Amino acid sequence: MDYVYASRISSLQPSAIREILKVTADPSVISFAAGNPSPEAFPSRELAELAAGLFASGAASALQYGVSEGYAPLREITAARLREKFGIGSPDDDLIIVSGGQQGVELTAKVLLNEGDTVVCEEPSFIGALNAFRSYGVKLAGVPCGERGMDMDALAQRLSAEPRPKLIYTIPTFQNPTGATMPAERRRLLVELAARFDVPLLEDDPYRELRYEGEDAPALKSLDTGGRVIYCGSFSKVIAPGIRLGYICAPKGLMQKLIVAKQVSDVHSNLFFQALVCEYIKRYDIDAHIGQIRSLYRRKRDLMASLLHKQFSFTLPQGGLFIWAELPQGLDGFEYCRRAAAKKVAAVPGASFLTDERAASRAIRLNFSLPSFGQIEQGCALLGEALCEYMG
Ligand SMILES: Cc1ncc(COP(=O)(O)O)c(C=O)c1O
Known part of the structure; x- marks a missing residue:
């Protein structure tokens, strides 16, 4: 049958990352393309022990339906940890x-969004979020993001423009x-501007705890006094x-709506794993575990940076999973990634992260958490070769 697709989905393109990830199905390809953590960083032994314990003690409640808000002990322990460590969350x-x-x-x-609404985001930004917004038929207004994040003058201008x-x-x-x-x-x-123009702020913060050097910057949520930040x-x-x-x-008021929306989406998140994560946080030292992940990723970041710095221009990230490298003037990120893939090393072209994916970009995104140290060495050598050949 010829299906007629809803406009909310027909406007979404399979992302360039997915296309490039197809290349990475070949085990001989070194992938710097995904955003995956390293499997060495999973607390697999601890989770296996806790899972066995949960099953042995009759896991009935963890295998039952639960409430959409989530497993109460995990909500409590997570809220307390965020409050104590980062000042996130108020009464x-x-x-x-x-x-x-x-x-x-x-x-x-x-x-929050109706079709035709405008969402301001960093340019470039996370594809998963951009596609979530696109699927609601909104317009994306990109504000340039440099090494100190979103440009506040450009944001102020965008917020003054109509429609708000x-x-x-x-x-x-x-x-x-x-x-x-x-x-x-x-x-x-940023929090002041959001307050002045009375616009809600969605703070997406999955990398906060992966800091390799420097001081923590306060979460926007911890700076907000107007109930404007969704974290x-x-x-x-x-x-x-x-x-x-x-x-x-x-x-709390907004949360009531989010809970109803979640009920409609998937009833609740996997209850067995919620119970498991809760036990993990109670019985083990999650901060020590994160400390180990940081030390592993810091070493991987440093290795990749030391190998790339002669040929690529980039700012060393203080944390997270990615190096954002710029190719010399006149080169194109897409064409470069195509050439790199032919040499069996995968990277993501910067244009994939733009609000207009057809726009040109000479940037590429490189992930350093997933590849092994050996793969980082080999892969960076191949990236260098691909660059030399592309530059002619
Ligand atoms: C900025 C950002 N937000 C959200 C996510 C989604 O992460 P998850 O759904 O696995 O928590 C990611 C994943 O890479 C991300 O980079």
Whole structure:
């Protein structure tokens, strides 16, 4: 049958990342393309032990339906940890468990956006979020993102223009794809601008705890006094992405709508894994575990940076999973990634992260968490060869 697709889905293109990831199905290809954590960073032994214990003690409640808000002990322990470590969440907020940060972004879009609304986001930005917004038929207004995050003058201009944007979406810490982190001063300005123009701010923060050097910058959520910031976090990068667990911390009134939206989407997130993650946090030292992940990724980042710096221009990210490298003037990121893939090394062209994916970009995004140290060495050598050949 010839299906006639809904416009919300027919406007979405399979992302360039997916296309390039197809190349990575070939095991001989070194992939710097995905955004995956390293399997070495999963607490697999601990989770296996806890899972066996849960089954042995009769896992009936963890295998039963649950409430859409999530497993209460996990909500409590997560809210307490965010409050104590990062000052995130006030008595006017609530926290629910969602199926990954991606669902947090999607539910926020579902609750706040109508077709034709404008969403301001960093340019470039995370494809998963851009596609979530696109699927609601909104217009994306990109604001340039440099090494200190979103440009505040350009944002102020955009917010003064009509129609007034309905939402500001930002990844202020170790941004995907640029690795940029917004300094504290700029964060204050951003929260002030959102207040002045009365626009909600969606803070997408899955990388906050993957800092390799420098001081933590305050979460926008911790600076907000007007109930304007919706905070999305994730267990994907600090425990494992396959468990599909994240959280939203947002003002209570808005949360009621998010809960109804979640009920419609998937009833609730995987309850067995919620119980497992809760036990993990109670019985083990998650901060020590994150410390180990940081030390592993810091070494991988440093190795990749040391191998790339002669040929590529980039700012060393202070955390996160990516190096955003610029090719010399006149070269194109797409063409370069095609040539690199032919040499069996995969990277993502910068244009894939733009609000207009057809626009040109000479940037590429390189992931350093997933490849082994050996693959980083080999892959960077191949990237160098591909660049030399492309430059002629
Ligand atoms: C900026 C950003 N937000 C959200 C996500 C979604 O993560 P998850 O749904 O696995 O929590 C990602 C994943 O890479 C991301 O980079």
